[in-house]
Structures are given as structure tokens and as C-alpha cells.
Amino acid sequence: MTVLRRLLEFEELPADRSWLIWRKLDAEATAVAVASSRTQHRLDVAENPSADADALARLAHDAEPRVRFVYAVLLREFGRRIPAGVAEVLAGDKDPRVRRMIGGCEGLSPEVQDLLVSDEDPAVRAAVLSRDLWRRLAEPVRRRLLDDPAPRVRERIAELSRAEAEPMALTAQARVAHADATIRREAAGDPQVPFVLARRLANDPENTVRLALSMREDLTEEQRAAIAVEVPDSDWVPRPRWIQERATDPRTALRIAESRHVGLRRALAMQPHLPPEVVARLAADKDPWVRRDLCDHCQDAPHELLVEIYATAEDRGWSALRYHPNFARPGLARFWDHPNHRLRLAALDDPQAGPELPSRLADDPEVGVWAVRDPRLPPDELLRRLTLPGSAFAAAANPALPSAWMHQLIDLATDR
Incomplete structure (x- = not known):
């Protein structure tokens, strides 16, 4: 029996159940969690972003409505791949909440869409309606939906009609003069709107409109500098397609990097x-948000x-930078005794450091837990740490822990 299967037999697993949500699971581990008899385990694995999509498909048939609902929600919200046959099963679910969620997913087959657009629940009919579906529907179906007794369905159709018609009906001049700041902002940055018209927005009362322009x-x-704009001190900024x-x-990229416009x-x-x-230029930029955006978004x-x-x-957000592909490099071990605890933690990311590094840091009050979890920790030291109250939890999480030891720990917990 696998370690995971034995762990899932416990009535209660660690007080913080998020381990099953965030633990990386392969297809076999996902299948074990999906087959658990405990509802909470199945709910947790449904939330796991690394869980195998095909193994999760079994949740579409789960006996517990909450599990099917959460699975459908995450298919929609995470944009996960929907395995063959799953959409059909969820579209026929007896719980209308499940049908509503699957109706909001992209990439549904025409057969599934046709089933949902005729659903008895108006919320489901409204959820599945999209521009592409509306264009495809046969005229009799359109007429039926236009006369739908449920207001929310008719409102959804009206919303789609406005979204389709307004951009085509409005001239560039009308968009520039529109009362809605969102439309003016889109016009300001739209290359299809001639600058001779868009320039009128240079004195727009909305900063976001002027910024887009x-x-x-x-x-x-010179023209950019003449427009009074305030670029917020944050990582938010428009991202023009050009x-x-x-x-x-x-x-071109170097010219942009040398621009006086910080946005x-x-x-x-x-x-x-x-x-x-260009990377070198931006890395030396005087604006702190340029440098931060480079670290947060650019793989180079x-x-x-x-x-x-x-x-x-x-x-x-500082801790996320440890997972950047260019962060871990030989030489980081030099920080093992640095006053800044973040840099002592970074020392563990040195790929060339030996077992002596985690051994040195294992008693560090701020980074010791990470050192004890480091797979380079010598086996005898790892075993010793398992016996110490202050480090046993971290030692049990060490990926180098032999499976035989894991089974022994489970035996101790169950008094076998």
C-alpha cells in the first residue's frame, strides 16, 4: 500500500489541510486521492492545480454534489482541460449549480451547448449563452430564447447584442466623445482611431484615459511628455499590444527601454x-517598479x-522570486551566515552546495525548518531530526525521507 493511501485513511490529517491542495500530485497520486472515501480529501484534490486532469475526471461521477460542484467550478475558473466525456456528464448533472458552472466553460461541443441552452433552469440557459453560440443557433431557437420567460435569459441576450453592436455602430469620433470613460480609454489607445481625433483626449478628466493616449x-x-499623466506607484500599468x-x-525594444515615459x-x-x-538596460532603470516588473514577469x-x-x-511577493528560473545559481551558499534571513534562506538554493550547508542552517531560528526539509541533509542527521520535537515536523516533510521510514511513522501514529 502506498504512503499516500495510508495517510488518507486517517480520520483527520494535519490541522492545516492545505497540504493536499498544494502538494504536487502525479496521475497515480491523484487517482489515490480521488478514490478516497472521505469527501474532504476529494474536495481538496479537486482544488489541486497540479492534479492530473484525466484522473480527476472520476469526480464528475462523484456521489457527493459538493464535489461535483467544486470540480465544475474549477474547470471553469482555472480553464482546465476537460477530459473526453466529462462535459457531457456534468451537463446532465441533476444539480443545476453543476450544469451552470459547466455552461460557463470554454470549448464546449455544439452538442453540449445545445443541451444546456434548452436546460430547464434559466440560470443554466443564461450561463451557456455566448456571442459565438448565439451566432450559431438556428432561428427557431433564437426566437424561443428571445421570448424566454426568465428575465435573466433575456437580459443576457440583450447584453450580448449590445456588446456586438456598439463597437461597430460607434464611429471613432463618437468613441472619443463618449460619456463612458472606459470607451474613451479604449479609443485613446486604439491604433484604428486616428491620432488627430484621439489627441482631443489629452485633457480628459480621467487619468487612465490620458495614460492610454x-x-x-x-x-x-515630445508628444508623450506634453500629456499630463500620473503613472501609479504600483505594478499596474496598461500593456499596449504594440x-x-x-x-x-x-x-524597437531598446527604443522603448530608453523612453522617458516610465509607463x-x-x-x-x-x-x-x-x-x-534590453534586459540590461531595464535592470539598471532608475524606476523601482521597472526593475520589479522585470523580476516578476520576465524570464530573462x-x-x-x-x-x-x-x-x-x-x-x-518577495518569496516568489526564489522560484524564478534565474534565481538559483552556484555561489548563493556564501550567504549562509548573512544577517538578512532571506539571504540565508537563499543559500539553500545553491545547486552546488553540499550536505554541510543544510546541516549548518538546521538550527537557524528563521530558516532552520527549510534546512531540515532540504534533501541534501545527511541521512543520519535527518533521522536524528525526526526524534526532536522542534524539527520532527520539518524532517517528516523532507522529500529524501525513505518510504520505509514513512511507513514506520504511520505505524507509530496508529500504534501498530
Whole structure:
């Protein structure tokens, strides 16, 4: 019997049940959790983002409505792959909440959509309606839905009709003069709206409208500077499509990186990949959010900058930088005795460090728990840590723990 299967036999698992939600699960482990007799285990594995999609498919037939509902919710919210046959099963579920959730998923077959659009529950009929489906429906079905007795269905159709008609009906001039700031903002950044019209928005009362205008591709640096905008001190900034399309072109990307407009530089820093010269330029940018955006979004962010931001960031996102592909590098072990506990923790990410490193840090009051979990910890030290009250929990989580020891721990817990 596998360790996971034995663990799932316990009436209660650690007070913090999130371990099953966040533990990386392969297909076999997912299947074990899905087959658990305990409802909470099945709910937890449904939430696990790494769980195997095909193994999760069994949840569509679960006897507990809550499990089927959560599974359907996460198919929609996470955009997970829907295995063959699952949509059909959930579309026929006796719980209307489940049918409503699957109706909101993308990529449903015409057969499933047709089934849901005729559902007895109006919330399900409204949930499945989309622009593409409305265009495809036969005229008799459209007429039936237009006369639907449920207001929410008719309101959904009206909403789709407005979304389809308004952008086509409004001229560029009307969009620029529209009372809705959202429409003016979209017009300000739309390359299809001539700048001779869009420039009227330079004095718009909404900062977001002026900001969108100032980030158009067809402006000179002088024209950008003439527009009074405030770029918020945060990682929020518009991401114009033209920057995304030209980010890998060295000449254009470098020109953006040298712009005086900090919004353009931040938007560029958020691109997943950039030419080396551009990365170097942005890494030395005087704006702290440009450097932070580079670390948070760009796979090419330099190691030195990642370590600097990781060590000094004042928000809760600093720990995520440890998982950047350029963070772990030989040489980090030099920080093992640094006053900054974040850097002592980073020392454990040195791929060339030996077993002596986690041994040194195992008693560190701030990073010791991570050192005890490090698979490089010598086996005899790991066994000793299992016997100490202050480190037993961390030692039990060490991935290098032999399965035989795991079974012994379970035997002790069950008094076998």
C-alpha cells in the first residue's frame, strides 16, 4: 500500500489541510486521492492545480454534489482541460449549480451547448449563452430564447447584442466623445482611431484615459511628455499590444527601454522574453517598479537583480522570486551566515552546495525548518531530526525521507 493511501485513511490529517491542495500530485497520486472515501480529501484534490486532469475526471461521477460542484467550478475558473466525456456528464448533472458552472466553460461541443441552452433552469440557459453560440443557433431557437420567460435569459441576450453592436455602430469620433470613460480609454489607445481625433483626449478628466493616449505607438517623445499623466506607484500599468508585438525586436525594444515615459518601460519589463541588451538596460532603470516588473514577469531577468529585489522587497511577493528560473545559481551558499534571513534562506538554493550547508542552517531560528526539509541533509542527521520535537515536523516533510521510514511513522501514529 502506498504512503499516500495510508495517510488518507486517517480520520483527520494535519490541522492545516492545505497540504493536499498544494502538494504536487502525479496521475497515480491523484487517482489515490480521488478514490478516497472521505469527501474532504476529494474536495481538496479537486482544488489541486497540479492534479492530473484525466484522473480527476472520476469526480464528475462523484456521489457527493459538493464535489461535483467544486470540480465544475474549477474547470471553469482555472480553464482546465476537460477530459473526453466529462462535459457531457456534468451537463446532465441533476444539480443545476453543476450544469451552470459547466455552461460557463470554454470549448464546449455544439452538442453540449445545445443541451444546456434548452436546460430547464434559466440560470443554466443564461450561463451557456455566448456571442459565438448565439451566432450559431438556428432561428427557431433564437426566437424561443428571445421570448424566454426568465428575465435573466433575456437580459443576457440583450447584453450580448449590445456588446456586438456598439463597437461597430460607434464611429471613432463618437468613441472619443463618449460619456463612458472606459470607451474613451479604449479609443485613446486604439491604433484604428486616428491620432488627430484621439489627441482631443489629452485633457480628459480621467487619468487612465490620458495614460492610454500617452502610450500610443504613433507619438513622439515630445508628444508623450506634453500629456499630463500620473503613472501609479504600483505594478499596474496598461500593456499596449504594440509593445507585446515588438518586444523581441532588439531595435524597437531598446527604443522603448530608453523612453522617458516610465509607463512604456514598465509595460516592456512585463514581457516574458526580451533581448539581452534590453534586459540590461531595464535592470539598471532608475524606476523601482521597472526593475520589479522585470523580476516578476520576465524570464530573462538577471540573477543579480533577482537576489537584490528578493533581499530588499517590502511586500509579500518577495518569496516568489526564489522560484524564478534565474534565481538559483552556484555561489548563493556564501550567504549562509548573512544577517538578512532571506539571504540565508537563499543559500539553500545553491545547486552546488553540499550536505554541510543544510546541516549548518538546521538550527537557524528563521530558516532552520527549510534546512531540515532540504534533501541534501545527511541521512543520519535527518533521522536524528525526526526524534526532536522542534524539527520532527520539518524532517517528516523532507522529500529524501525513505518510504520505509514513512511507513514506520504511520505505524507509530496508529500504534501498530
